[in-house]
Amino acid sequence: MKNDSSKKVLLIIPSRIMVRGIEGVFSDLGEFRVEGILSDISRTSETRLKNMDADLIIIDPVVFDYATRPSGRSYIAEYTDAAVVALQTIVMEDDVWKQYDEVISIYDAPPVIIRKLRTALSAHQELPKPDSHELSSREKEILICVAKGMLNKEIADLYNISIYTVITHRKNITRKTGIRTVAGLTVYALLNNLIDSSSVE
């Protein structure tokens, strides 16, 4: 009995036990199904990452070595624009978890896991679709912060979003306006009355 409307999930998890566990949770509760499993990040997995059009990815960040862990989310983003949820199997620094759309723990109850996956999917879908030419209201808010000289991390903390999301917004702002530097964005914000001169002194 296969539900075709169920969301396709790609697991990037080295532990077979964890994979079995998640498959179990999914088959009990429906809604999500495992479409593919990768046990590491290698050349061949990169190709599968690109070609499999998953709605959601669950990744155990241990697949990245220590140095690349903090940028793991953007690494994935180079291959797919699926929502990405981290699976917490060991303790890591806060920055590692913050970049993901959600974090599930191995101690979470199955309904909690499903709820978190739903949240991740809907939060991810709220990200602006790249076809609009006008700045969205969230992009304007972020542009104002950038013009005031705030760092990505400060912006992420202010709006309680991941750094990765901030970077995506900033890329979209640059793509839409054609303006790449902070100084240029400040001029833009002022000319469009998004800020006044007192905030850039």
Added chain:
Amino acid sequence: MNRTENEASRMVLSPSMKLADLIELNYSLLAVLSRLGIDLGFGENTVGEVCEEHGIDLSSFLLICGIYTYDDYIAPNDLLKAGNPADVVKYLHSSHSFYLDDELKKLEKSLEELVAPCDETQKKIIYRFFSEYRKEVENHFAYEEETVFPYVKSLLSGGSRNGYSIEQFEENHSNIDEKLNDLKNIVMKYLPSVCDTVLRNSVLYHIFFLEEDLDKHTLIENNVLVPMVTRLEEHEKRQQ
């Protein structure tokens, strides 16, 4: 101004070509001539004759003109081998003064005229942006003038290297096109409508010209100067 042509119709720049025909092929080379100290009024003289008359190394001249004329120009090895890096440095140096003393001053003046009807805050922030841009260009040029060019000259005269190598320049050489590109977008898309359209166009033409010219300038540094100096360094190493 996109002057890339397909391979078949592409003219090979050669010493026997009349200089006037070369300019006919790509008039932006007029700026190159003046930076090399070649005055107009060269009559029917060929590229080779004019270079000889002005004491300019022919290979370097052809390399510079090639980069200016074809977007996907690949510097031929024989020209790189025969060319004198001192002439390339001389050209780059006079382009630096040309940008700082003429072009950026002119651009600043016309920009000031353009934004004159804007309110004080808007003017202030645009002036500030422009002076940040100029500072960036000045710093970029200063490094080349104070570190890279003296190094090339000392290498040519068999002097000491002081632990420097052209690789350090190659690795850290940045583009200085971001702020100019931002300025272009600001002038084109976001200045208030009180700004005069004719002035706005002329500022835009100027920015487009500078953008392309600076891009070629960087290409000459990366694709002509660097390989020439690398060859020189290798040659010196073999002699030791």
